[in-house]
Amino acid sequence: MAQIKVAIVGVGNCAKSFVEGVGFYTKNSSDEVGLMHPEIGGYRPSDINVVAAFDIDERKVGKKLHEAIRATPNRTVKIADPLESNVMVQRGPTHDSVIEEMREHFIHESKEPPVDVAEVLKTSGAEIVVSYLPTGSDKATYAYAEAALAANCSFINCMPTPIAKDQSWRKRFEEKGLVLMGDDIKSQLGATILNRVLLSLLKMRGIKVTKSEQVNYGGNADHFNLHYRPEAKEASKEDALTSVLSEGDAKPSARMIYTEKNYDHKQAKIKITGEIWGHIPISIDLALEDEDSPNSAGVVIDAIRAAKALIDNGEHAKAGEACSFLMKSPPVQYSDEKALERFRKVIGLAT
Ligand SMILES: NC(=O)c1ccc[n+]([C@@H]2O[C@H](COP(=O)([O-])OP(=O)(O)OC[C@H]3O[C@@H](n4cnc5c(N)ncnc54)[C@H](O)[C@@H]3O)[C@@H](O)[C@H]2O)c1
Structure with a gap:
């Protein structure tokens, strides 16, 4: 070839x-x-x-x-x-x-x-x-x-x-x-795709999303730069998340936090809350750990x-x-x- x-x-x-x-x-x-x-x-x-x-x-x-x-x-x-x-x-x-x-x-x-x-x-x-x-x-x-x-x-x-x-x-x-x-x-299996799949699942099951928060902790050069210039990355992530939601769902948020000790190891915390049948609350809290690069x-x-x-x-x-x-x-x-x-x-x- x-x-x-x-x-x-x-x-x-x-x-x-x-x-x-x-x-x-x-x-x-x-x-x-x-x-x-x-x-x-x-x-x-x-x-x-x-x-x-x-x-x-x-x-x-x-x-x-x-x-x-x-x-x-x-x-x-x-x-x-x-x-x-x-x-x-x-x-x-x-x-x-x-x-x-x-x-x-x-x-x-x-x-x-x-x-x-x-x-x-x-x-x-x-x-x-x-x-x-x-x-x-x-x-x-x-x-x-x-x-x-x-x-x-x-x-x-x-x-x-x-x-x-x-x-x-x-x-x-x-x-x-x-x-x-x-x-x-x-990323192959990063916070964005994981967050999207979870939100899609809520939508597939008729659940209203009342909160979707994603916080990414990393300590590499990219995260240091993102600490000072987060706008484009946060907008890109939020665009990916918003596209799987419906009108009336809460606006998703994604934040980048520089944590020196993490080096290239990234931790992403995802918190989602919603309302099922009869407006009864439901919540998901999870953490993804990966090597970023x-x-x-x-x-x-x-x-x-x-x-x-x-x-x-x-x-x-x-x-x-x-x-x-x-x-x-x-x-x-x-x-x-x-x-x-x-x-x-x-x-x-x-x-
Ligand atoms: N999982 C991921 O790591 C991931 C996912 C999606 C997007 N990205 C994006 O990929 C990009 C690269 O990430 P990274 O972790 O390799 O960052 P990095 O900071 O480790 O590497 C960037 C490199 O670009 C060089 N550089 C700076 N200005 C330059 C210029 N004008 N011309 C040529 N080289 C220049 C720097 O010296 C550095 O070697 C970032 O924008 C990041 O947000 C990374």
Whole structure:
């Protein structure tokens, strides 16, 4: 099978889990544990080849990818030794991606000048750009997306800046036979999908939702950034939750709290109350514990292969349909069952 040539923007914890996971499933090709779809469009995880990577941190820029993913402050759990890579992490443009509070502990900005991203993408032969930029980096997201367009690359937006949601941006990629997917990757089994499934169950059983609160505790760089820039992430989560509720239900809330000791370990507390028959109250209180970054990589692996399969089949205009299953804030929200059905249909898997 041909390889899928990918460029990574942001060599942080999510990139570390992604690169280590690709190495793991390449070396253990019969192991399908943790894969939602072992094969998409004929592609297995081992068919993904990272050909370019961008970051702005001096501890990562100029290093080979397999070394940069282990550089401080990345500290998510190790999946496996990554495959050795000759790809050097390039100094990308910063734009609005660093807030002052991040500089001391989490980002040491490189003094090197930024490269021309479009030129690097062209030279590398990249087909798909995966963006793991910090939440709140709107200008940086648009700049990398412009570079992707200029280099004829598709773009997968794993963070909440609303770009795939924007029809005019999607159209620009579609017109070139490319795909734009986003926004904000939905973790394999994270608080958002769990909260959505619970709320859908209440609705299926005729229950009025009187409260839906989700509080996420984490201690990685992403959570530190979210402590100062929570708006886009909270809006993205609330959008995903509101879409399964009915008029008259309580408005759901989702909060992000930075807890240093958690590192990449995330705890999510979900509290839901409702009214059943005769307005009698009912309540659910539960906690989800997970490692944040591997949880996103388990879905990015499907997004990349789905993007490639859609392009191969001339179905790039259907990328928006595929996003409903993969993203928290896709162009169109469906129930999770319907989203999976549509995803499998557009990428040519039996439903
Ligand atoms: N489960 C999850 O972890 C999950 C789920 C959904 C979405 N996300 C989103 O994915 C994104 C990445 O998460 P993470 O945990 O890897 O964050 P991270 O902070 O560990 O990594 C971000 C990386 O981007 C780099 N960076 C900053 N500005 C840059 C620029 N202009 N150009 C290139 N690189 C730049 C940083 O130096 C860092 O290495 C976040 O926006 C997060 O909200 C994560």
